[in-house]
Amino acid sequence: MPTTSLVHRPRRLRRTPSIRRLVRETRLAPEDLVLPLFIVPGEGVRRPVSSMPGVAQLSIDEALPVAREALDLGLGGIILFGIPKIKDSMGSDALDAQGIVQRAIRALKQALPDLWMIADTCLCEYTDHAHCGVIRDQEVDNDATLELLGQAAVSYADAGVDMVAPSGMMDGMVAAIRHALDGAGHTRVPILSYAVKYASAYYGPFRDAAENTPAFGDRRAYQMDPANRREALREAAYDVEQGADWLMVKPGLAYMDILRELRDRFELPLAVYNVSGEYAMIKAAAAHGWIDEPRVVLETLTGFKRAGADMILTYHALDAARWMKQP
Ligand code: PBG
Ligand code: ZN
Secondary structure, eight states, rough: SSSOOOSSSSGGGGSSHHHHHHHOOOOOOOGGEEEEEEEEESSSOOOEEETTOOOEEEOOOHHHHHHHHHHTTTEEEEEEEOOSSSOOOTGGGOOOSHHHHHHHHHHHHHHHSSSOOEEEESSTTTTTSSOOOOOTEEEOOOHHHHHHHHHHHHHHHTTTOOOEEEEEEOOOOOHHHHOOOOOTTOOOOOBBEEEBBOOOOGEEEEEOOOTTOOSOOTTTTTTOOOOOOOHHHHHHHHHHHHOEEEEEEEEEGHHHHHHHHHEEEEEEEEEEEEEEEHHHHHHHHHHTTOOOOHHHHHHHHHHHHHHSSSSSETTTTTHHHHHOOOO
């Protein structure tokens, strides 16, 4: 006979792997993950990003086998960032039918028609000053930038991309892109809006990968203050009104509360960007042998899903999918 008669014994449902599996509430799958790729001009180019071990800038021919592996592993898709040969004040390469991302989309789409392909839609990798829009009087000119974002989105859609993802935090970017896409006959191309994007120090390593460190100032005049929660809800609501198909929160780890709150308040699918600094921290600790990398990665990604993300953009995507397949 037990010495006490407890009513609640939650441990009963944790005793064995089989019962734990039955009561598991969140299941991470390869199709939840989207792999970011950095595309550079040239052939046979594979340039490792020093602050992001395992990530490299790739020419289109080098990106192809990686994209094929993403498809074979069952990932949800890939998101493309382009680093053009020539940058200028307007970010012209972003709008050019022969631009680096447009060429990548055409090549990858032709080889892998079933791989869901997203184009990050912003000017900062293409402008010589590396701000997310055109500059007037030392500031990013919101409305002049909208015009260019619309043109960029149309050219990505013309090249065959499946979805565009505006990331510049310009007011009205979703409406402007929707209008431009529809006007060009691309009514079927959805918009994944980086609706809630904070001005974050966690983007540090990405700036090595995408070569988009601003030449002057910073992005705090358009990206959000990390301290703000209500403003995130407003940003999301504005993007829903403008016709966004999908909302994103970025970064992930320090903003899990925002992710959960958006999940509870909005009905659209939700994405989270597990950003470069979050990736770098795990890789650095793992390289020192201080953490168990596969377990920490899968735990982190499960946390995003539990917090409400339907899709997770992560540099761990290929590794994580492999680890999921060998339990
Ligand atoms: C630029 C952009 C950034 C990221 C995605 N798109 C960086 C920035 O705003 O400076 C960050 C991604 C990452 O850190 O992994 N529009
Ligand atoms: Zn940008």
